[in-house]
Amino acid sequence: MSDQQLLRLDGVSMHYGVGATAVVALAGIDLTVDRGELVAIMGASGSGKSTLLTIAGGLTKPTGGEVIVDGRWLSELDPRQLAALRRRTLGFVFQDFNLVPALTALENVSLPLELDGWKSSRARRAARDALAVVDLADRASHYPDDLSGGQQQRVAIARAVVGGRSLILADEPTGALDSTTGELVLRMLRHRVDAGAGGILVTHDPRHAAWADRIVFLRDGRIVGSSESETVDALARP
Amino acid sequence: MVSIKNSLLALLCERPHYGYELRQEFESRTGSTWPLNIGQVYTTLDRLQRDRLVEASAGDAEGRKVWNITPTGRDVVAGWLARPITRPAPSRDELAMKLAIAASLDGVNLSAIIQTQREATARTLQDLTRTKAAGGDPAAPHELAWLLVVDSMIFQAEAEIRWLDHSEQRLSNAAVRQRATSWGPRAHGEAGAAQPTATIPRMGER
Numbered sequence: 523m524s525d526q527q528l529l530r531l532d533g534v535s536m537h538y539g540v541g542a543t544a545v546v547a548l549a550g551i552d553l554t555v556d557r558g559e560l561v562a563i564m565g566a567s568g569s570g571k572s573t574l575l576t577i578a579g580g581l582t583k584p585t586g587g588e589v590i591v592d593g594r595w596l597s598e599l600d601p602r603q604l605a606a607l608r609r610r611t612l613g614f615v616f617q618d619f620n621l622v623p624a625l626t627a628l629e630n631v632s633l634p635l636e637l638d639g640w641k642s643s644r645a646r647r648a649a650r651d652a653l654a655v656v657d658l659a660d661r662a663s664h665y666p667d668d669l670s671g672g673q674q675q676r677v678a679i680a681r682a683v684v685g686g687r688s689l690i691l692a693d694e695p696t697g698a699l700d701s702t703t704g705e706l707v708l709r710m711l712r713h714r715v716d717a718g719a720g721g722i723l724v725t726h727d728p729r730h731a732a733w734a735d736r737i738v739f740l741r742d743g744r745i746v747g748s749s750e751s752e753t754v755d756a757l758a759r760p
Numbered sequence: 761m762v763s764i765k766n767s768l769l770a771l772l773c774e775r776p777h778y779g780y781e782l783r784q785e786f787e788s789r790t791g792s793t794w795p796l797n798i799g800q801v802y803t804t805l806d807r808l809q810r811d812r813l814v815e816a817s818a819g820d821a822e823g824r825k826v827w828n829i830t831p832t833g834r835d836v837v838a839g840w841l842a843r844p845i846t847r848p849a850p851s852r853d854e855l856a857m858k859l860a861i862a863a864s865l866d867g868v869n870l871s872a873i874i875q876t877q878r879e880a881t882a883r884t885l886q887d888l889t890r891t892k893a894a895g896g897d898p899a900a901p902h903e904l905a906w907l908l909v910v911d912s913m914i915f916q917a918e919a920e921i922r923w924l925d926h927s928e929q930r931l932s933n934a935a936v937r938q939r940a941t942s943w944g945p946r947a948h949g950e951a952g953a954a955q956p957t958a959t960i961p962r963m964g965e966r
Contacts, residue, residue, distance in 0.1 A: 712893055737882050
């Protein structure tokens with residue numbers, strides 16, 4: 523596995539139930555995500571795209587295959603190590619933002635670092651930097667309820683990348699946003715990835731998937747094709 | 761082309777222009793998406809003059825004419841902006857035609873045809889999005905006009921992918937229905953390969 527590779531799925535399968543009633547959610551998925559690469563996963567409902575994301579994020583254990591995140595084989599980690607890896611390396615962005623309503627934007631972003639044992643002042647400094655990157659420095663003391671949907675999602679992106687977290691896993695991050703706000707959020711995501719993170723973007727919207735370097739098409743738990751923009755390097759990474 | 765005629769007229773509503781200026785203005789305001797050659801501009805201006813929609817001043821020292829819009833020309837622009845664009849009868853879309861014919865042939869893997877097209881159109885969509893991402897500040901006035909044009913192409917590509925998804929679903933449903941109504945036990949094949957006689961109704965009228 524090269525240093526550039528942030529995520530590798532090797533023959534990942536996910537079966538629910540056994541025998542005649544078994545449901546195959548994923549069947550032998552091979553997928554890699556490098557630093558600086560955004561990979562979109564597209565497919566109809568039930569194609570397995572969200573399952574794939576929870577497996578990549580170590581939230582669900584696959585029934586077959588291996589998941590390697592930033593050089594660590596998830597199957598070899600105990601629950602404590604897995605939780606630490608999730609805190610330090612992975613950032614999740616969900617459709618409904620998942621911010622803690624009782625915390626300010628700044629506290630939401632610094633929370634994972636403080637949980638990881640960072641000193642509060644240092645965590646807050648990092649959180650402030652992360653908010654500045656998504657153009658929300660002036661909203662740091664606002665509570666989620668006082669922010670628009672687009673702003674809340676930008677806070678979620680800041681939280682996903684704060685403290686050097688490098689793999690962003692986004693599940694329909696624009697689903698609750700209007701079209702132009704959604705585009706702004708995708709631009710932010712794209713910038714974070716261009717700055718050296720890696721990302722998976724699960725979406726059913728082709729227009730949003732097109733912000734990725736590579737689109738992988740899932741059908742019935744299998745990868746049925748992919749499309750890669752050939753001009754990526756020339757245009758997306760100044 | 762009517763669209764170029766109306767676009768040039770609309771630019772002349774703002775102020776008089778030299779021919780070469782009109783070309784520059786048209787290209788910069790449409791993101792250089794439809795390059796115009798200068799000959800096309802002058803041919804169009806000559807026709808507009810013939811129809812009394814524009815007037816040309818006498819040439820300056822270098823023989824360059826300044827073009828002005830006439831009141832009739834302004835009426836034409838107002839009408840163009842106010843009326844919806846009505847497209848001519850559906851064009852013979854090769855993709856729709858190919859899928860309709862393929863669906864009626866035996867032994868054709870429609871899923872593969874749809875997936876191949878989906879990947880190609882997605883690549884177009886990615887390239888357009890890259891172009892957009894590489895552009896300047898989306899709020900800047902000169903970016904805005906260009907973004908409108910790029911977005912229009914992005915939405916067209918998106919529509920094609922959505923139509924492909926929809927067609928795949930329709931073909932798959934048709935295959936299931938066909939299996940359900942046929943006599944006797946039937947082997948379970950792959951969804952894409954087992955429905956060679958599925959038909960797509962009235963594709964040409966899309």
